[in-house]
Amino acid sequence: MNDWLDTALDELPGEAAPSDFADQxxxxxxxxxxxxxxxxxxxxxxxxxAAIFLLVGGYWLGQGQSWQATxxxxxxxxxxxxxxxxxxxxxNREILESWELLENSSLSASSSDGAxxxxxxxxxxxxxxxSQ
Amino acid sequence: xxxxxAGDESxxxxxxxxxxxxxxxMLRRILGPHAMVEDLAQEAFIRVYRAKSRYRPAGKFTTFxxxxxxxxxxxxxxxxxxxRLLSLPQSPEGEPMPLPDPKAEKxxxxxxxxxxxxxxxxxxxxxxxxxxxxxxxxxxxxLDLVEIGHILDVPPPAVKSLLHRAxxxxxALLQPxxxxxxxx
Numbered sequence: 001m002n003d004w005l006d007t008a009l010d011e012l013p014g015e016a017a018p019s020d021f022a023d024q025x026x027x028x029x030x031x032x033x034x035x036x037x038x039x040x041x042x043x044x045x046x047x048x049x050a051a052i053f054l055l056v057g058g059y060w061l062g063q064g065q066s067w068q069a070t071x072x073x074x075x076x077x078x079x080x081x082x083x084x085x086x087x088x089x090x091x092n093r094e095i096l097e098s099w100e101l102l103e104n105s106s107l108s109a110s111s112s113d114g115a116x117x118x119x120x121x122x123x124x125x126x127x128x129x130x131s132q
Numbered sequence: 133x134x135x136x137x138a139g140d141e142s143x144x145x146x147x148x149x150x151x152x153x154x155x156x157x158m159l160r161r162i163l164g165p166h167a168m169v170e171d172l173a174q175e176a177f178i179r180v181y182r183a184k185s186r187y188r189p190a191g192k193f194t195t196f197x198x199x200x201x202x203x204x205x206x207x208x209x210x211x212x213x214x215x216r217l218l219s220l221p222q223s224p225e226g227e228p229m230p231l232p233d234p235k236a237e238k239x240x241x242x243x244x245x246x247x248x249x250x251x252x253x254x255x256x257x258x259x260x261x262x263x264x265x266x267x268x269x270x271x272x273x274x275l276d277l278v279e280i281g282h283i284l285d286v287p288p289p290a291v292k293s294l295l296h297r298a299x300x301x302x303x304a305l306l307q308p309x310x311x312x313x314x315x316x
Contacts, residue, residue, distance in 0.1 A: 004310060005303055009271050011248040012256070014157030017173065021156075022148045024170075025177045032178065 133193050137184055147193075148177050154194065154273065155201050161268045163205055164257045172208060176201040191279065198273070199283045202265065248309075255305040263298035266291055 018024070078086070135143035155176055159169035179200050187196065256264050265284060269275045277288035277295075284291065 005299060005306065006271065008248060008252055008306055008310070009267075009302075012161065012252040013249060014153065014272070015160040015169070017152035017156045018170070021152050021170075021173070022145060025148050025174055025181075026145075028174055028178055029181055 133180075133187055133196075134189060137187055144181060147180070151194070151197055152177075155197060158198060158268060158273060159201060159205055161253075161256060161272060162202070162261075162265050163209070165253060167205075172201065172204050176204055179204070191282065194273065195275065195279045195282055198269065198275075202283050251306060251309055255302055258305060259298055259301055262286070263294050263301065266294040267298040267302070270295055 133143070133147060136147060152173065155173045156169055159167065159172055163169060163172075176197065180197060183200075256268070259267070262284060266280055269280045269283060275283070277291045280291045280295075281288045284294075286294070
């Protein structure tokens, strides 16, 4: 339906783009690409700087010492209490190991010899009354 | 666009050259004579470039380009708060304000082919934005109801209603000028 309104609307011309518009789009795209790269560069630089800061800061806080887990106890300066506790630990370990050896040998004896059910008595003889 | 999507960079150049005038004309008609359309058109094509991997050939490329361009234009108008500068004053209900009285002695002069264009541009800007956009897409770009609805984000029946009201309003605005022309 073409009436006077359509004819009137046709009087309004379109607008042509500037002749260098396509070039402008390419320039804008190139500039955008560079700014993205620049942004990426700054981000990477920041990440590297943060990593270096953490490493240096951590080393400084640790005062250059090696890892705590690998420290040799024999080289450390220990207090008397710590030394006595370590000695007690060694002593207890000795006792436990001897009990373990004793127990194993006694168990095998009891399983093979029914008459040897008194292995506990053999291992731990009762003190006779009157003896000290 | 499909060639560009397939990796042919020169196809993008062809796209820009083929559709740049259409984008410019659409922006000018919708935003009015004072709007800065060049940077909007440029941004629209940059977005097309970025949308390379996401583009799905569901409809015409024009519809795809116009949707991007139109949304950019809307955002720009909203962001800048320039809608009052880009169109003639509207009533609070969004109804168009009348054009100058053609019977007034000055500065009115009888329309001719040259200044009909000015009157049409002025009348278009007096329409509510949705009506104006629908009319521009239909009359100047030859889009159908579905395509216009896709760009404006409204269903086709709503587009039909917008077009009907746009044409009625344009007639009301331009009729006095037409009558004056006939009286000459």
